[in-house]
Amino acid sequence: MTTAQRAARLARWVCLGSGLGFAGYLTLMLQSVPAVWLGTGRTTAALALVAWCLLTYKIVKRVALEWLK
Numbered sequence: 001m002t003t004a005q006r007a008a009r010l011a012r013w014v015c016l017g018s019g020l021g022f023a024g025y026l027t028l029m030l031q032s033v034p035a036v037w038l039g040t041g042r043t044t045a046a047l048a049l050v051a052w053c054l055l056t057y058k059i060v061k062r063v064a065l066e067w068l069k
Helices: 003-030 035-068
Strands: none
């Protein structure tokens, strides 16, 4: 397995773990949103979660590539 593959695997696992934690936090925070804004809140939370996972993946992969050299 190459260094890039190992870094990608590590980045996926970290992204999954932190994404689940962030999704749990967003779920708790959405409970206090008024019913009128719930649809908008869910959409915003979903977009925030996608952005979180993409950024986490890119950052961890880059750091892992440097670390695993």
